[in-house]
Amino acid sequence: MLVVLLGLAVVGLSTAVAYATVGWPKAVPIITGLALCVVFASVVGVLHRAAWLAFLAMVPALFVLVGSVQFAPEAVLEERGVRQQVTIVNVEVAGKRHAFTLRGEDGPLDEPMIYRGRNHGYQVGDTLVVLTDPDGVVPLRDADRVGSRGRLVALVSGAAGWTVIALLAGWRGHVRRREGRFETLIV
Template identity: 50%
Template sequence: MSEAIHGSTTSPGTGHPPASARRSARPLTGVGRTVALVLYVWAAAAVVSGVSFLVPSAEWVAISAGVVLCLLFGVLLHLLHRGIWLVLLAAVPALFVLVGAVQYAPELALERYGVRESVVVVADSAAATGGKNHELTLRGSDGRELGEKLVYRGNGAPDVGERLDIVRDARGKVPMEQADQVDAAGRLDELIGGLVVWTLLVLMAGWRGHVARRRDLELYVGARS
């Protein structure tokens, strides 16, 4: 009797890890997580591109959405792999994904509906302040100033008196751009290239995460047996 009782009170779970740990180490569980994150990657890019298409005049909205989704991707990738180095590697293609997703729709619209025009810069809003946010007043070939201003952020803005070729949206929905900077095909290549790299990183993370969980499970069983 005492032996039976003694045998039944042996440490519960000896050699048997928690059910959650066993489920986590199953191949199908790892595959499901990996596929879900791959779908998230492409869906996130579609969301940012959609926002950029719907509100092309408010670029900051698409950029904000893209930054949030990129950060969330980093968190999910870390959870899948349980390591930080793949997350750091994902930062470089994240720039291509973000720029491509934000810029593709507006530049495609300018290529389809834009009107190319040669203009001269006649004023710069940042000339007096020395800031990096420039709103350039332009004069068209007919001698009239354009109602829309060319927005330029950063260093290297065109100087007053400089002649430019710009592309304006005939519908007035998309902000004008310098003609040599409109390249929808290039933006699409950046976007797809970044997404492909992200996808490969997810597949690598899924495999390495599965291997790590299987190893931890085996160590647990070995330690408890």
């Protein structure tokens, strides 16, 4: 049960760090979350002497890491973001980075909308609604692409996966002790 609580604590702490570092480089919550996920997997592996369970714990860790790192900025935008209808007036492309210059009702926006990837689906002349952070901490985003609910689902799925793995590890240890197989719990 303590391993389950540790997993839930890691999820909570990783999300709290992501919230506290909104506006900082993404490397901070990623490195912190990754370190916490490795700690959980190591505890599962060492406590239950099963490397395969530790390796298996890394699958939900990916959901926890991605969910917590991406949930915080999107939740901040949903909470305090200001909706503005804008028109794309220009685009600057550098590799996979697209910087869209936007014009709102009051004139051009100071901040470009940045998209990294190939299939962005935007063209000069398109009209869309964006969310801007009045504090300027979180970069503006297309309102249709902000959805913290999906990130929360990933976070909860990762926590549920860790719970299942911790309960499986505990049951496995219980069965092995009952059968008198104490010498090696590796397999």
